[in-house]
Amino acid sequence: MPDMPDLTRRRLLAAGTFAPLALGATRAAGQQAHGTPLAGDFLLPDRPGEKLRWAVVGLGNFAVGEAIPGFIDSRHARMTAFVSGSPAKQKDLGSRFGVSRFYDYANFDSIANDPEIDCVYIILPVGLHAEYTIRALKAGKHVLCEKPMASTSAECEAMIAAAKAAKRQLGIAYRIHFEPTNVLARQLIEHGEIGDIRFVSADHGFNADPQYGPHKWRLEKALAGGGSMFDIGIYGLNTSLMALGREPDELSARYIYPRDDPRFREVEGGIEYRLRMADGVSVVGSSSYSWNPYISQQRYMGSKASLFMKPATTYNRNTITIEGNGPTREVGAGNPLTQFAAQIDAFSLAARANTPHKTPGEMGLRDIRLIEAMYRSADNGGEIVKL
Numbered sequence: 001m002p003d004m005p006d007l008t009r010r011r012l013l014a015a016g017t018f019a020p021l022a023l024g025a026t027r028a029a030g031q032q033a034h035g036t037p038l039a040g041d042f043l044l045p046d047r048p049g050e051k052l053r054w055a056v057v058g059l060g061n062f063a064v065g066e067a068i069p070g071f072i073d074s075r076h077a078r079m080t081a082f083v084s085g086s087p088a089k090q091k092d093l094g095s096r097f098g099v100s101r102f103y104d105y106a107n108f109d110s111i112a113n114d115p116e117i118d119c120v121y122i123i124l125p126v127g128l129h130a131e132y133t134i135r136a137l138k139a140g141k142h143v144l145c146e147k148p149m150a151s152t153s154a155e156c157e158a159m160i161a162a163a164k165a166a167k168r169q170l171g172i173a174y175r176i177h178f179e180p181t182n183v184l185a186r187q188l189i190e191h192g193e194i195g196d197i198r199f200v201s202a203d204h205g206f207n208a209d210p211q212y213g214p215h216k217w218r219l220e221k222a223l224a225g226g227g228s229m230f231d232i233g234i235y236g237l238n239t240s241l242m243a244l245g246r247e248p249d250e251l252s253a254r255y256i257y258p259r260d261d262p263r264f265r266e267v268e269g270g271i272e273y274r275l276r277m278a279d280g281v282s283v284v285g286s287s288s289y290s291w292n293p294y295i296s297q298q299r300y301m302g303s304k305a306s307l308f309m310k311p312a313t314t315y316n317r318n319t320i321t322i323e324g325n326g327p328t329r330e331v332g333a334g335n336p337l338t339q340f341a342a343q344i345d346a347f348s349l350a351a352r353a354n355t356p357h358k359t360p361g362e363m364g365l366r367d368i369r370l371i372e373a374m375y376r377s378a379d380n381g382g383e384i385v386k387l
């Protein structure tokens with residue numbers, strides 16, 4: 001991935017009001033060289049003896065492949081416990097990652113008596129997020145819960161209420177807010193690189209395989225909450241709103257999938273949606289469980305230039321291409337793999353200070369409310385829903 005062109009870097013660094021971006025860009029360049037994580041707060045020193053202690057709940061595909069390895073690069077967090085239905089996985093991962101405290105789903109509440117756990121990371125199927133988040137909060141722990149937050153907005157509200165009652169932090173694991181290329185895209189847009197933003201498009205999808213365990217539960221409403229929009233479309237929704245920094249005031253949506261496909265008896269296989277902002281900016285998005293190959297793309301159209309990201313929200317490679325307002329240029333901001341440690345570190349710092357995480361429960365609730373509104377619109381032939 002090419003580094004940021006000098007022209008763009010100079011322009012960014014030159015702007016005096018630009019301290020956070022300049023710092024981020026410099027740090028990001030350093031990361032490329034050294035592979036260090038993009039921490040939530042760059043200015044805090046490492047305090048190895050004061051790392052927050054984490055329990056990871058659910059040792060599935062994403063936990064083992066991405067989230068758990070993220071702790072290796074973390075500056076402010078370390079894993080102390082695993083919660084799982086599989087003693088074999090606990091033993092294997094425990095020996096690989098130096099974790100020796102094991103719980104299962106039945107004795108989970110006894111983490112309340114474990115002083116070696118400060119934070120709990122919920123990486124379970126969506127239908128279990130609310131139950132385990134609330135149990136962890138009642139046990140007095142801070143909770144980072146995977147996206148989407150829960151199956152319904154009522155569950156999200158109960159999770160937020162539980163965090164308030166327990167006086168603990170609740171974050172939703174929207175890793176894109178910590179992914180260097182997306183952070184840079186947002187900053188470029190915010191600081192006028194493409195002029196006034198006029199239009200955003202977001203397309204995210206893959207082909208769900210009902211024979212594959214992690215896809216199987218995604219097709220069952222009780223465990224998944226919803227369909228493609230819950231699981232993969234939410235990246236486009238959340239990322240677009242992050243980049244725009246404003247909220248829609250109406251939306252409409254339609255289902256887009258073969259209605260006779262047996263995979264989609266319980267959850268929707270695809271959706272197209274349009275969000276409208278008060279100032280005339282639209283976000284048009286789509287999501288699908290029946291597309292090949294996997295696709296993740298974001299396009300931001302402005303009055304001076306357009307910024308295109310494909311892939312946009314992957315774990316290990318994301319790119320920015322800017323067209324217009326000068327020669328077409330590719331911009332990279334550092335190693336995307338740092339997003340996992342950065343997210344864990346940012347949440348650890350929020351938990352330590354007991355201040356809200358960058359992507360709090362309220363953001364997760366907003367997104368579930370928007371998706372519920374999309375379903376209402378699609379159920380009614382694409383009618384406009386006022387928000």
Ligand code: NDP
Binds near residue numbers: 059085124
């Ligand atoms: P997996 O099916 O691979 O893992 C889920 C794990 O949950 C299982 O391995 C199991 O762990 C545990 N579990 C407990 N009860 C059940 C049950 N009834 N059915 C199935 N699993 C159960 O799913 P993923 O890892 O793909 O997804 C887990 C979470 O992570 C979801 O919320 C998903 O949305 C999120 N995710 C986030 C991503 C991101 O980029 N932020 C990417 C992918 C997923 P054990 O055997 O240890 O008990």
